[in-house]
Amino acid sequence: xxxxxxxxxxxxxxxxxxxxxxxxxxxxxxxxxxxxxxxxxxxxxxxxxxxxxxxxxxxxxxxxxxxxxxxxxxxxxxxxxxxxxxxxxxxxxxxxxxxxxxxxxxxxxxxxxxxxxxxxxxxxxxxxxxxxxxxxxx
Numbered sequence: 106x107x108x109x110x111x112x113x114x115x116x117x118x119x120x121x122x123x124x125x126x127x128x129x130x131x132x133x134x135x136x137x138x139x140x141x142x143x144x145x146x147x148x149x150x151x152x153x154x155x156x157x158x159x160x161x162x163x164x165x166x167x168x169x170x171x172x173x174x175x176x177x178x179x180x181x182x183x184x185x186x187x188x189x190x191x192x193x194x195x196x197x198x199x200x201x202x203x204x205x206x207x208x209x210x211x212x213x214x215x216x217x218x219x220x221x222x223x224x225x226x227x228x229x230x231x232x233x234x235x236x237x238x239x240x241x242x243x
Contacts, residue, residue, distance in 0.1 A: 124173040145236040165215040172209040
């Protein structure tokens with residue numbers, strides 16, 4: 106089952122045409138991931154380094170922007186796990202306008218788990234893996 110958050114499109118999110126400026130979608134995705142860690146991993150994302158001695162940098166992104174979002178829209182951002190490796194997770198994101206059945210944007214991101222401070226590849230911590238497993242796309 107997908108993890109979902111809802112948030113408004115705010116003034117700083119839009120460009121002069123009045124629609125969401127495409128890099129802001131990546132902010133939306135990251136907010137969803139931060140909420141996912143807080144609620145599902147039971148660890149704030151920013152504490153990964155301090156608590157688990159790992160980081161999860163993005164190493165690949167593919168995105169499609171199909172429909173515009175406007176200032177004031179209350180959008181739903183959906184996160185699902187598309188795949189898990191020993192050291193990586195593939196996450197799928199979709200952003201929906203209110204009442205829409207088709208996403209305005211979708212993205213696939215690959216995260217690689219690295220140990221800190223060495224920056225060497227590391228296995229996904231068990232509590233992170235378990236949370237991603239619970240939200241694996243059917």
